[in-house]
Amino acid sequence: MATSKTLGESLRQHGVSRRGFLKFCAATASMMALPPSMAPAIAQALEKARRPSVIWLSFQECTGCTESLTRSFSPTVENLIFDVISLDYHHTLQAAAGDAAEHAREQAMNTNAGEYLVVVDGSLPGPNANPGYSTIAGISNYDMLMDTIDGAAAVVAVGTCAAFGGLPKADPNPTGAVSVQDLVKDKPVINVSGCPPVPMVITGVLAQFLTFGTLPELDEYGRPRAFFGQSIHDRCYRRPFYDKGKFAESFDDEGAKAGWCLYRLGCKGPMTYNACATMKWNGGASWPVEAGYPCLGCSEPDFWDAGGFYKALSVPTGSPGDVLLTAGAVGAAVGVGAGLMSRNQGKQAAKHHDKVTADQLEEKL
Amino acid sequence: MAKLAGIPIHIEQPEAEPQQFGNALPILNEIRHALARFAERAEPTRIDLAAIPFGPGDEERLMALLGRGEVEATIDALGPTRVWETRFPGVWVLDYANVEGERIALQIEIDEIPQMLRTQRADITDSLAALDAALASATAADPAAESRH
Numbered sequence: 332m333a334t335s336k337t338l339g340e341s342l343r344q345h346g347v348s349r350r351g352f353l354k355f356c357a358a359t360a361s362m363m364a365l366p367p368s369m370a371p372a373i374a375q376a377l378e379k380a381r382r383p384s385v386i387w388l389s390f391q392e393c394t395g396c397t398e399s400l401t402r403s404f405s406p407t408v409e410n411l412i413f414d415v416i417s418l419d420y421h422h423t424l425q426a427a428a429g430d431a432a433e434h435a436r437e438q439a440m441n442t443n444a445g446e447y448l449v450v451v452d453g454s455l456p457g458p459n460a461n462p463g464y465s466t467i468a469g470i471s472n473y474d475m476l477m478d479t480i481d482g483a484a485a486v487v488a489v490g491t492c493a494a495f496g497g498l499p500k501a502d503p504n505p506t507g508a509v510s511v512q513d514l515v516k517d518k519p520v521i522n523v524s525g526c527p528p529v530p531m532v533i534t535g536v537l538a539q540f541l542t543f544g545t546l547p548e549l550d551e552y553g554r555p556r557a558f559f560g561q562s563i564h565d566r567c568y569r570r571p572f573y574d575k576g577k578f579a580e581s582f583d584d585e586g587a588k589a590g591w592c593l594y595r596l597g598c599k600g601p602m603t604y605n606a607c608a609t610m611k612w613n614g615g616a617s618w619p620v621e622a623g624y625p626c627l628g629c630s631e632p633d634f635w636d637a638g639g640f641y642k643a644l645s646v647p648t649g650s651p652g653d654v655l656l657t658a659g660a661v662g663a664a665v666g667v668g669a670g671l672m673s674r675n676q677g678k679q680a681a682k683h684h685d686k687v688t689a690d691q692l693e694e695k696l
Numbered sequence: 697m698a699k700l701a702g703i704p705i706h707i708e709q710p711e712a713e714p715q716q717f718g719n720a721l722p723i724l725n726e727i728r729h730a731l732a733r734f735a736e737r738a739e740p741t742r743i744d745l746a747a748i749p750f751g752p753g754d755e756e757r758l759m760a761l762l763g764r765g766e767v768e769a770t771i772d773a774l775g776p777t778r779v780w781e782t783r784f785p786g787v788w789v790l791d792y793a794n795v796e797g798e799r800i801a802l803q804i805e806i807d808e809i810p811q812m813l814r815t816q817r818a819d820i821t822d823s824l825a826a827l828d829a830a831l832a833s834a835t836a837a838d839p840a841a842e843s844r845h
Contacts, residue, residue, distance in 0.1 A: 358800040
């Protein structure tokens, strides 16, 4: 359960010095994409912060988002769980099972009514879909979400499935999957998209709520601007090659070996907004483009239906019909356009319950 | 869980110099502007290198350009933090690691002395109380102390 002890008191009790605390704040500022000069303000706020209760709901998902979170470096997930938040319900991480687990959720909701955070990963069958596609303890995902958010302060949709529907919602969307923001209208929803999201972005959003008690500034898709404010393309270390017109044409040509731009190999960096290029993965070790692989655009709505992963953005992608788009000039519009078209296709598919094979899907791409 | 460094992969370093992606010099320019501000107005600056889109070799290039100066320190709090002054006095590098030795932040600080190295006022107050307590305890245990008062 959430405790009344402040974080400052908790840390001092554990023998953390003020220099150690300042270091923690410097790392937290970096994690929240705030300027390092904010560290003293963070220290002051964290000194008084109380651990919020967090209820984590997992619906139609692959557990990749939790896998990502548990590889978060600063603070480590152990810090986050035991010092910064009170994680009262999480299928994968909690020890309790069955009725005891559900009671833990209900108790956290009652004890912290109006103050707890709900984190959701995975999409869920909408109110008009067959609820049997995904249930927990005999409760449909829809009923569990609506029941749990009733007393929540805010909802954080972690991963592209929760934020935009993701893979379950991809054409032909057999389960009638919808995103959290399609259902939650009377509570603030923060979308932390990505497949999976960058772990430090997940913890950064939770840390921001904890530190300042406020929700971050969001973009038009409900994502925190601090992490999703700039395109992968604009922050890419290979951008100088794009500007010079130097492109890899295949995965093993001289351009690829020299680290040139991956745009012609299908990189979706120009239409993708995320923090991979600067925060990177595995504790800052690398990220897809640094490994020589084009960005898939996994943090954008309906990216699964937005065309072939290896087709350059300026090439017709099949799914969006005859629309010819040029990267850079259109930016996020690619994602929006493709998203709208795939949504219409999804509705048609749901209506007729079209069945497709993997070969047919490949032909469409 | 196995640490990244524990995975038995042998990385062969290329014989040639690491490729430059041209992202080090803009940071050096930013440091130059920050140093000018500090010289004119004593305004300190911190630059978070985690927010910079470095490619392979860019960080090494920047660190080589900055070089090492006369001062080096290690702070042991929540894991080691290595601090060193570069060959440009007033330009410091702070390399923060967690208790497992994994880097959690890398910053450049332009100041006379980095904030992390300064003793905080609250610590000085606590320190005075602790020293008084130690002195009182030592005095009580020392029979010769009475005669010195």
